[in-house]
Amino acid sequence: MDGRPVIPVGTHDLACLEPEEYAALALYMQKTAQGIEAALMETRDNVNEYRLRTSLEYVSTVTTSFAAGGGTVMPDGRAANGIDWSGATVLGGGSVTTATTAGGSISFVPARSGWYDIGAYTNAIAAGAVTVGSERVLYVLGIQTPDLPATDSTVIFQERVTDTNTGGEFLNVSGLAYFVGGRAASVQVLVSHANAASNLVMQIGSKVWIAYYGPRNVIVANA
Amino acid sequence: MPDTPVFAITYPCEGSSITMQDFYDFATTVEAAVVGVDALATEAVLPPNVSVQLSLAGVALNVATDITYVSEDWDSAAIAAPPATALTVPADGMYFVPFYAGVSGFATLTSMRAAISVNGVNQYAFKFAPNSGTPNRSVPHGLLRLAAGDLVRCNFLWTGTGGPGTVTGSMGLILHSRQF
Numbered sequence: 001m002d003g004r005p006v007i008p009v010g011t012h013d014l015a016c017l018e019p020e021e022y023a024a025l026a027l028y029m030q031k032t033a034q035g036i037e038a039a040l041m042e043t044r045d046n047v048n049e050y051r052l053r054t055s056l057e058y059v060s061t062v063t064t065s066f067a068a069g070g071g072t073v074m075p076d077g078r079a080a081n082g083i084d085w086s087g088a089t090v091l092g093g094g095s096v097t098t099a100t101t102a103g104g105s106i107s108f109v110p111a112r113s114g115w116y117d118i119g120a121y122t123n124a125i126a127a128g129a130v131t132v133g134s135e136r137v138l139y140v141l142g143i144q145t146p147d148l149p150a151t152d153s154t155v156i157f158q159e160r161v162t163d164t165n166t167g168g169e170f171l172n173v174s175g176l177a178y179f180v181g182g183r184a185a186s187v188q189v190l191v192s193h194a195n196a197a198s199n200l201v202m203q204i205g206s207k208v209w210i211a212y213y214g215p216r217n218v219i220v221a222n223a
Numbered sequence: 224m225p226d227t228p229v230f231a232i233t234y235p236c237e238g239s240s241i242t243m244q245d246f247y248d249f250a251t252t253v254e255a256a257v258v259g260v261d262a263l264a265t266e267a268v269l270p271p272n273v274s275v276q277l278s279l280a281g282v283a284l285n286v287a288t289d290i291t292y293v294s295e296d297w298d299s300a301a302i303a304a305p306p307a308t309a310l311t312v313p314a315d316g317m318y319f320v321p322f323y324a325g326v327s328g329f330a331t332l333t334s335m336r337a338a339i340s341v342n343g344v345n346q347y348a349f350k351f352a353p354n355s356g357t358p359n360r361s362v363p364h365g366l367l368r369l370a371a372g373d374l375v376r377c378n379f380l381w382t383g384t385g386g387p388g389t390v391t392g393s394m395g396l397i398l399h400s401r402q403f
Contacts, residue, residue: 026235033232050267053400055317170348209366
């Protein structure tokens, strides 16, 4: 400390004075206070990696009707078919540095490598007649490669059900996927159905989320 | 006396005479800073969470009914107080809410629906018409943005004949992130 003799203490660059250095005590206490603060800030930042795990969630605010076949993207571009997904629960910073729905996908650059919980939920009710035994499917597709592809192509989670009622079909799918930090990634959620007799209507409150779960070595031992 | 900018650790000015009060202030502010970080670490390592066991007899046909939980495990933040229907969110954040439910005591079962509600509004649900076997089903989890004091419940609705039914199952509330 300023050329004065000190005795190192611990592993956080803290030190104490030699007994004869009383005159430097005030400065020593200042340096120690700053050293303790720096150590605590580092600890706090590490702790906040888990306390403030970045979560990104879209929640629909209006209903949308879609016909049988193909696939309807959730969340879709708002101008394309009128679906409005609230941004109120989009949580920025942390691992998701950007998130857009351009082209129907959620594009983002995770700041941290690790496992991400990806999921979606919707309640899709037939607007009219029901095709008995027709299926409803909720897909989550994700991709991340060094050469970003033009479209998402890999189904990573899926729920497929058949239905014969008019009271709505609740679809909920989720799972963990690994993303490399700093590399562009995209996730697309599709919902489709085979209810030829009428459209299905996705209800308000449908959800899509991406939530940082933790680094690889927390999930996979000895990886 | 000056403080450090983030944790407000108090230290004496250079050149001033050092008293016992300076040491006291230094030590107590360091202690307060460490206690504050300890609380964050505890929340990260042991986030508020609870698992409760649902059980309610007398569930009438075709009436969405809030299901009572009768016992709890791992409650780290006074989230549950059995017997009751509501879990009380302890702090703002993003939470996972896993649940499953099933029904017995019916003559015939046409359909069953279980839902997780927040302040009375359904957020996640499943519904199915069981063909055979034990009529219950799980939902892996739902991610919900919840505020301190929000009330989370599981409600159940069944159609068919007979009854009233008895609903059993489980429900959890686990803090995922304090980002809000």
